[in-house]
Amino acid sequence: MALGPFATQTVSAQPSGRVPARPFSVTEASITELRSALEQRRTTSREIVTQYLTRIATYEDKLHAAITVNPRALAIADSLDRERAAGRIRGPMHGIPITL
Template sequence: MNNKNSHSSSLDHGVTRRKFIGTAAGGSAALLTGGLASLLKPTASAAGFDFVEATIPQLQAAMASGALTSAGLTMGYIKRIQSLNPTLHAVIEVNPNAVAIATALDNERRAGNVRGPLHGIPLLVKDNIATKDNMQTTAGSLAIYGSQVPADAPLIQKLRAAGAIILGKANLGEWANFRDDEAETYPLAVGWSARGGSTNNAYDLSYTSWGSSSGSGAGAAANLCAAAVGTETDGSITGPSAVEN
């Protein structure tokens, strides 16, 4: 998921997405914790580069010119996660090695080795996608917390080979929405997991992010990553994409 198709993508009545993020703190003051309001601003920067709403090609251009490093960008996203996620519940876990991986990829770039368009780009991946690293893969469940996967999922292997940074694991409807039969009575159950809680909508904290790829949708919408990976069976990507756009 990448909701950054344009810096001027709009909500109804001509309110741009960037302006909405900048003004949401006032409109939802009763719902926000103190730390969130200060970060819901139109811009945020890494080494002086405004990465909020930047597309992957724009991020690549900034890194190619030296205006931005992957390590700086990764730290910028981690800062947003630390400040916004306690309210959004979009991210279950941050990769403790993300900055070190980004630094290594910066060194590759300086040596003239750019693997491709995802080189140095931080991504969130849904927590039902196996990553054999220092993060858990639990599908949002406490039942298998602490277990170890034998290998990266093929998708993750390809992303790492392409130079992408697995920034963290996104929240989801637990077990990819095992509670979906409760959706009509309990709408928030669709994006709920025991590990991550209920994922809130980045545009309206009182509304669901839908699911089951709830954290992937909210994480991309709130600029907690450059893009996010979800999984689709029957609305698990299209639902969050619709309500987080």
């Protein structure tokens, strides 16, 4: 399965000038841990989505688990990060990507 630009595209997950206190990894992170990291500003939605897209690109050829990946995933994450920064949080899953 081709993942389009996500398989080869390098993206910058860190906004300019922002260095997290410690790196946050989505590997085996629970929704509660993702939410906490977002609330504490240890990560962003863009960083989470970037890590998941990287994992999909790394493992998809072996697992064949992703039928499709939203090509707008990073743009949506950026929009949700802007909303969070402005104090507009839609709900407890705000900025946390899901897979069906």
